[in-house]
Amino acid sequence: MSKPIRFVLPLVFFLGLTFFLFQGLFSDPRERDAQTLEKPMPAFSLPDLMDPTTLHTESVFLGEVTLLNVWGVWCVTCKVELPYLTSLRKEGKRIVGLYYDQDLDPDFGTKTLQRVQQEVLSTTDSLGDPFVFNIFDVYRDTSLDLGVTGAPETLLIDQNGIIRVHHIGDVNPRVWEQKFAKLYNELVTNTQNGVKD
Template structure:
């Protein structure tokens, strides 16, 4: 009896530890649950990236299911993601860009809007344009309120303007199937 437990106990401990560590191999340490889930998008008043006379507020999300994609021309992964986003757009998905610039340092740097627009035009000209329009997060305030840690990140927003999914990293066919497809269809049907 005692001999068996001496053998079994360490074995159980070992297997438990092995399973725990094995899971760790596949977990994404940057993934953590968004505190914003099922809450409305934080209020904002921000200009359109291409035409700064147009301003957007949370009103723009009401009435349709939106994919809000955080990106920038300086972001390498975004460039990889954009062609797939364009496919999604062609499938009828409503994709809105939340653009922020890395070089605009609210405290020090100055970069003209015209320069940013030129860079964006050039980039989207190369890669294709998946965006219905781009919201220009001039000082990255909305990004901060949304809990954005970098780019690319994507928010799935329902018809009431509530955040239903926050994805950190790029969207590719695998991520779309695993994470977005089911909940997207659900939201469309609502």
């Protein structure tokens, strides 16, 4: 290998690595292109958290504009957003929970379904219950299909079951106004007028 090539290759590698790392300094980890945006909800069949004999499928998102909130009682930020989400529900927003529990993972130990239900009821009784119902994502398969990296995350799903927004982090008044409100209201109006997007 000639001397110029031995000098140029490490320099090119160093500059490429520097550019990659430099981009990371100015990016917001909560802002990313979700792989599921503008795509239909993935197929699933999962039990209702409070009534495991009831199975929910992706069809629960057809016909109504819905916020799908991924959460768990173990998540501190989820608890912080519950009162605001509850106020949105009181305004007529349809919010469905996608619940998963770390303690059901073998790496974290085990917990009975009854205990999970008690913890959820205790949390929602004290902080607010924004959910029409909670889908129990027992093995987190649906969360993974949605590209969820943690909790809380909230998706706006239109009346045709298409994912329109994927927000990482809590939903608060600022986030609602900046990311959700305008599109949510447009979708609801379209649904009421029978317009298909």
